Amino acid sequence: MAADDSMETDAPAATEEPKSSITTLDGLKKNVTLLQTAVQTSQLRLINRILRNNTPFRRNLRPSILSEAISYYLPQDEPLKALGLAILADLPDDPLPPPPPPPASSLPSTSSSTMEVDKDEKGGSPSQASAGKKAFPAPLFLPETTTYLLLLVLTTAMRLHRLEQAHSVATALLPYLRKQNRRTLDALAAKGYFYLALTQERRSQSLAPLRPLFVALHRTACLHHDEMGQATLLNLLLRSLLADNLIEQAGNLIARTSFPEHASNNQLCRYLYYVGRVRATQLDYTDAFSKLNQAVRKAPADEGRAALGFRREVTKLLVIVQLLLGDIPERATFDQPALRRSLQPYLALTTAVRLGDLLEFEKTVTAHAAMFKKDKTHTLILRLGHNVIKTGLRKISLSYSRISLAEIAGKLHLDGPASAEFVCAKAINDGVIDAVLDHEAGYLQSRDVNDIYSTTEPQQAFHKRITFCLDVHNEAVKSLRYPDVPTYGAKRGDGQGEEKGEEEKTEEELVQELEEDMEDEF
């Protein structure tokens, strides 16, 4: 109990002022200490938080500091240690402005925070704490620490454009991760798989050979209820399938797996995008639209650079899907300052569709064909052809109450009245226009507009909104978190307000870091 309390107080203390000490050894030490605490109390939530806090950290980390940490925290007989050190030694040390001189960098003498934790452990779990800690605080050798530090090696190597080295770390880490069977390692392992795939892709190699491995890992993750792993691996699989245009297989994979409920927002966004892409190819535009829309909304939405690439890709696809559905995307979609330039071809396309001008549409498609092909939206855009005709037809049917088929053929650049007749018949059947054809007289007669309020349509729309609101409420209730009751009671006396401030601050940081993370990974 006492141990629990001290752990609780220890945790927030360690995240205090992360910005100032980010590049120093102390910062790294604090993170590792926090990690060890989290592992020993198996607080998975804490581990996730460390990973989130990691982004600004790994951007500013100097290889020399990292290698010092590795030589300290990793057991001597660990082969990964040698690998990590070798790679770090090879990296140029000074890509960043020199950090303020570390206050005191020799580890054993100043590792006050380590000492503290060790003391706490003595109270909490004597068996572990008494292991070789007498005068000199020996570090704890945890697989989590090893993984964490090696992941840092990997990201540092990537940051310095040493892809081969980064990839070799990822490959070396893989068997190590598979050997371990610790739930506290799951989140870190998921990161490891992610980086393995990422480095593979950056080296412009296909993910296809890794696919069987990922399938096996995904199965294991499912059996272990490892949601982080499931989500990451599922996304990696989908990504690799889509990269090879294996839409059918991707569709089957989606149909036969379920995305874990509590996976992180970033993974969910990606998943939604992949599903949207598959559904769009399979002509299920309604579903694709809802998935892509969710993806856009869940992605970080500030005006800055956060996850910009992702938002751009999703928005492009979303525009096409909307057009395929027969809707015209809102003008505001194209006016987002960060996206305006890259969406320009899509704006031109939308304009052509909106005017219902087939010639203009074809001109736009040919003009921007190369870009559409690069975006992998070209095949979808080619399907738009008949939508252009439909939109044109809809405009005609709205403007005229009765018009001859020959006129329609002329306006829509069709071959002749016979062709127009079929096209109109199909449009009526598809519900694009509400009209009647008269074959003998050869005209199209629009029908009077129905009063929508005489149908059950508004009621259904209301029902949808009410269910949505209720769902939001229920989910909010479900995800509320309460502090453990005894802790809360014990703390009530000392500085409740301070803790609240802390909490808010971390929330803020959290949001920011999430966004940075997104941007970083796409």
Place this chain on the structure above:
Amino acid sequence: MALEQGKKLVIKLQSAVESDHLGEAASLLGDLKVLLTNFESLPPMNQPSPHASEECALGRQVLEQAVFLAVKQRDKIAFQRQMAQLKPYYQDKGRGLTDSALRMPILGLNLLFLLVENRLAEFHSELEHLSEAERANVYVSFPILVEQQLMVGSYHKVLEARTRTPHPGYAFFMSLLVDTVRDAVADCSEAAYERLGIGAAKEILLLESDTALAEYAAVKHPDWKVDGDGFVYFGKDHGPKQAKASDVPSLRLISETLSYATELERIV
């Protein structure tokens, strides 16, 4: 040795398929399939073998002929099965196979088949596999064009295309496609017209005679009325519908209201 035998048999099979000796071809195909199971690099064993690329080429050749045979036998189910077996050979580029000359016609056939079956999702998934150049290939561009015409509703163009098939194998599916098109036209006409002269209906539905029309209407659309006054009435009331008691979805309303009540209860 088995390889040599297989090669000989394939040539025989090919000539049998080409000269329409379907019975002979079918029995040859049976023998060849049994033979194929002995090759190590092919399913079901999938082991590496020194002759892997030759074995794969042979397997592919057998299945390609099997696909054509299925088309000649007018057997859609067999076609689907052979196609499913053949696809891995086309997708897996790692086996050191050069592209088969028959690949494009067969992929085109498959696309056309999917169109006939109205499996558009699969049709588009298949298209994603093809590169730009492959899509421009005459065998593949044909089904793509047909699909676009179907989507727009230019049904008569689809029928014109019947005479311009790029490969003799396509004829069978095009004849099937006519039925698909006819059903689509019938659905559209039902929605678009109140009534249609019998002559016009015959023309639109591509039927030969009045009796064929009457028969078609009776089988597929029993609610149509082919009247003595020279019109087909599509039996659909196009006027504004009067709200009837049965139109009020009372059960749905009850369950929705009850669910609101439960949820609100929970919140309060």
